[in-house]
Amino acid sequence: MLNPGEHYRLLNIGRNADRSEIKRSYARVLKTTRPDDDPLAFQRLQEAYAFCLAQLGRETDPRDHPAADSHVPLTAGRSAEQSGARLPEEPLATTHELSWTALQLAPRAALDVPGFQEELRQRMDGGKVSHLSRWLYEHEALYSIDLKMALRPAVAEVIARSPRAPTEDHCLPHVMAFFGLDKVDHDGLSEQLQHILADKQRQHAFDRALSRLRSSNKTWRERQIGLELTGPDSPQHRLLVTLVPGLPAQIGAAIHQLAQVAPNLQHPDLNLGNIAFWRQVLDANRLTRPRVVCVLLRTTVWPALFFGVVAAMAAPEDRRNVLLGGSICIAGAAAAWLAYALLRIGLRDINEKLAKHWRISSGTFSSLFCTFICVGVSWLPGLAFAGMAGMTFGYLRPLRGKTERMAALTVASVVVLSICMCICTTTLALELEAGQRFALAFTLASLPLPVWLWMEHSPRLARWSPLLLPVCAVVSLVAAVLV
Numbered sequence: 505m506l507n508p509g510e511h512y513r514l515l516n517i518g519r520n521a522d523r524s525e526i527k528r529s530y531a532r533v534l535k536t537t538r539p540d541d542d543p544l545a546f547q548r549l550q551e552a553y554a555f556c557l558a559q560l561g562r563e564t565d566p567r568d569h570p571a572a573d574s575h576v577p578l579t580a581g582r583s584a585e586q587s588g589a590r591l592p593e594e595p596l597a598t599t600h601e602l603s604w605t606a607l608q609l610a611p612r613a614a615l616d617v618p619g620f621q622e623e624l625r626q627r628m629d630g631g632k633v634s635h636l637s638r639w640l641y642e643h644e645a646l647y648s649i650d651l652k653m654a655l656r657p658a659v660a661e662v663i664a665r666s667p668r669a670p671t672e673d674h675c676l677p678h679v680m681a682f683f684g685l686d687k688v689d690h691d692g693l694s695e696q697l698q699h700i701l702a703d704k705q706r707q708h709a710f711d712r713a714l715s716r717l718r719s720s721n722k723t724w725r726e727r728q729i730g731l732e733l734t735g736p737d738s739p740q741h742r743l744l745v746t747l748v749p750g751l752p753a754q755i756g757a758a759i760h761q762l763a764q765v766a767p768n769l770q771h772p773d774l775n776l777g778n779i780a781f782w783r784q785v786l787d788a789n790r791l792t793r794p795r796v797v798c799v800l801l802r803t804t805v806w807p808a809l810f811f812g813v814v815a816a817m818a819a820p821e822d823r824r825n826v827l828l829g830g831s832i833c834i835a836g837a838a839a840a841w842l843a844y845a846l847l848r849i850g851l852r853d854i855n856e857k858l859a860k861h862w863r864i865s866s867g868t869f870s871s872l873f874c875t876f877i878c879v880g881v882s883w884l885p886g887l888a889f890a891g892m893a894g895m896t897f898g899y900l901r902p903l904r905g906k907t908e909r910m911a912a913l914t915v916a917s918v919v920v921l922s923i924c925m926c927i928c929t930t931t932l933a934l935e936l937e938a939g940q941r942f943a944l945a946f947t948l949a950s951l952p953l954p955v956w957l958w959m960e961h962s963p964r965l966a967r968w969s970p971l972l973l974p975v976c977a978v979v980s981l982v983a984a985v986l987v
């Protein structure tokens with residue numbers, strides 16, 4: 505117990521202080537004395553506050569007395585429907601109760617829960633943190649700890665119904681700290697409120713992502729992505745998206761971004777049918793019908809147009825050979841992709857281990873695989889060049905800030921490895937046609953690219969990735985000299 509003089513010193517007031525001065529001093533000290541931080545200091549503050557009020561010679565205001573004998577719920581004798589208070593979308597359960605003495609004798613204005621909720625909502629909407637904090641600490645009804653704790657469900661209801669995202673509400677942390685909703689409590693109210701706030705944050709992030717998809721201030725590609733994910737089913741639009749290079753992968757990235765915010769993707773503005781279709785197209789671990797159809801379209805339409813233009817420009821006697829060669833290239837490309845897809849599905853366990861332990865995705869080697877097949881069967885060198893160009897484009901997209909290094913690596917690899925190949929084939933008397941030599945040069949030049957990409961994404965090897973270029977050049981030159 506404290507001595508009488510210590511009560512006044514604790515509140516930093518004199519013995520002749522009136523009731524309003526005592527309350528203001530109590531509110532000021534209460535800002536730095538919380539029960540969770542120092543329970544003993546908080547108990548002393550309550551004793552000093554009750555003692556100073558009792559010394560005034562009047563009956564202590566029941567709102568200011570922290571002690572209580574029996575308890576009844578805050579809403580006893582007045583249901584939520586009668587008071588006009590709105591219920592939250594999710595029930596906020598609590599078992600905290602208010603003393604019967606405080607409920608019976610406190611002014612009605614202190615227990616006007618709907619009025620208190622409305623004023624709190626307006627002050628939180630105002631966004632002035634300093635004004636809100638001053639109002640909370642100077643609110644006479646909140647001097648009573650029992651009444652303050654009994655209002656926690658009503659405050660939680662206001663927070664749960666706020667239209668703003670939790671990260672955008674600057675007043676939210678102060679309100680939660682004042683009513684003890686930012687720490688674990690015995691009734692589970694703060695934990696339940698945290699779940700509601702987390703759901704609200706995810707919903708706001710999901711709405712922002714959707715608004716970006718529907719925004720009119722976008723590039724042509726972004727508009728097509730938004731139209732495919734939020735628009736109606738359209739086979740013509742799917743065909744357009746399939747034939748545009750890189751657009752299906754961008755749709756997959758947009759779906760992945762939305763799924764990270766809301767895994768179930770349940771939203772009335774989303775076209776779930778289109779999302780399911782593109783997920784099947786982009787799932788490299790399954791050979792589904794949508795994936796096969798889209799790949800065949802991509803490997804057929806553009807090469808067919810290319811060879812058609814070449815045949816139209818060629819001499820009449822050479823058109824048949826051009827069309828025949830183009831058909832062989834198209835069929836070979838489709839067969840090479842099918843072989844790679846089946847091999848990847850068959851080695852799914854190895855792919856998962858590579859991605860988990862080495863952070864290597866076998867998808868990075870798809871163009872390289874097809875290029876090797878094209879060279880191995882001595883097809884047109886232009887197809888090998890196309891494979892090389894496609895693979896380089898695939899590496900450049902996620903490394904936009906490192907384009908110069910990638911270009912330097914590609915050019916240097918082509919030059920060095922081409923010299924090495926020419927020396928080796930001349931020394932070993934290998935008889936290669938000019939087209940085969942050209943295709944083999946581009947294929948060998950692509951060998952360092954997957955390794956460099958793997959090093960860039962490795963936390964331990966990223967700083968050594970710039971050394972890959974000179975190392976490849978030195979090794980190639982040494983091999984050429986030795987041979």
